[in-house]
Amino acid sequence: MSEPRLVEVRRNVLKQNDVIARALREQFRATGVFVVSLVSSPGSGKTAFLEKTLTQMQPRYRVAALVGDLATENDATRLARSKAPVKQITTGTLCHLEAAMVQNALADWDLNKLDLLFIENVGNLVCPSSYDLGENLRLVLMSVTEGEDKPLKYPTIFNSADVAIITKNELAAAVEFDWESARKSIQSVRPGMQIFRLSAKTGEGMEEYFDFLSRQFAEQRAVAKI
Amino acid sequence: MHELSIAMSIVDAALEEAQRRGIQVSAVHLRLGALSGVVKDALLFSYEVACQDTPLQGSQLIVEDVPVIVFCLQCQKEQLLQSVQLFACPECGAPTMNVRQGKELEVFALEVKEEEVRR
Numbered sequence A: 001m002s003e004p005r006l007v008e009v010r011r012n013v014l015k016q017n018d019v020i021a022r023a024l025r026e027q028f029r030a031t032g033v034f035v036v037s038l039v040s041s042p043g044s045g046k047t048a049f050l051e052k053t054l055t056q057m058q059p060r061y062r063v064a065a066l067v068g069d070l071a072t073e074n075d076a077t078r079l080a081r082s083k084a085p086v087k088q089i090t091t092g093t094l095c096h097l098e099a100a101m102v103q104n105a106l107a108d109w110d111l112n113k114l115d116l117l118f119i120e121n122v123g124n125l126v127c128p129s130s131y132d133l134g135e136n137l138r139l140v141l142m143s144v145t146e147g148e149d150k151p152l153k154y155p156t157i158f159n160s161a162d163v164a165i166i167t168k169n170e171l172a173a174a175v176e177f178d179w180e181s182a183r184k185s186i187q188s189v190r191p192g193m194q195i196f197r198l199s200a201k202t203g204e205g206m207e208e209y210f211d212f213l214s215r216q217f218a219e220q221r222a223v224a225k226i
Numbered sequence B: 001m002h003e004l005s006i007a008m009s010i011v012d013a014a015l016e017e018a019q020r021r022g023i024q025v026s027a028v029h030l031r032l033g034a035l036s037g038v039v040k041d042a043l044l045f046s047y048e049v050a051c052q053d054t055p056l057q058g059s060q061l062i063v064e065d066v067p068v069i070v071f072c073l074q075c076q077k078e079q080l081l082q083s084v085q086l087f088a089c090p091e092c093g094a095p096t097m098n099v100r101q102g103k104e105l106e107v108f109a110l111e112v113k114e115e116e117v118r119r
């Protein structure tokens, strides 16, 4: 029997998403909006963290958020309390956001009137890693209650993110959170990753993170103007 | 699980390429990087579902695992990563994020149905 005939095609499966993500990134650059996406497990305290972020950054910056929710959730209502413009993207059964959904959600927004845009992905540490959303910065959140080895269980998402945020630090003592071991896990899957350890509840560690965001925003503005 | 939507994209891409070339496909060869974020077993299962009621029904998905290759600054060469849990050079131990390969999610080739080859 002869060998089956093979036809080489070499086609990137996520090309469509990548093309839209690239267009979004260019649009963000041109309008000077700095875009931060958040990925995490459900229950990592992501919504509380984002609510604090929106409230805190708002006096100084024009902020807004897109929130990816499964049909059963509704984080957008809660985030609306921050008074920042918030739009929900209902993903139905889809467990992640794709660039096209972000593009559709932004279609009637004037990005020139924004400084910072946050995109909260669906609570899931697997699927979002494959999809570029055109963001400038991807934050991965894990709470102290999730275990120090979380990064080793989900290396791909940690590897795809830029910054790690360890949340619910007010519970660290109660759950005997081993900070050094968590730090090692993160550095193992993503060497050089910057880590913030904070509590959205008590405010501990939040200032440092806000300063970081402000610096990142300023840097992007400086680059965009050149 | 996003493997079903990935599988559907694979089927779409394969069908489009097959149509353009006027061929019938018995198998789709996929290159799957260890950092692609796609779970192979879930993908294989989803592929069957995604093929239903398309010209690809009954075709096979053949997955080639693509390991991560990093560039080590210290050794000044490419190195094969032993595990995605440890981004360090296997030779000298230096941490590295300089990924050269491993994010692939690519329909690499199509296998043409045999009866057509004979014709």
Ligand SMILES: [Zn+2]
Residues within 6 Å of the ligand: B072, B073, B074, B075, B076, B089, B090, B091, B092, B093, B094
């Ligand atoms: Zn080395």
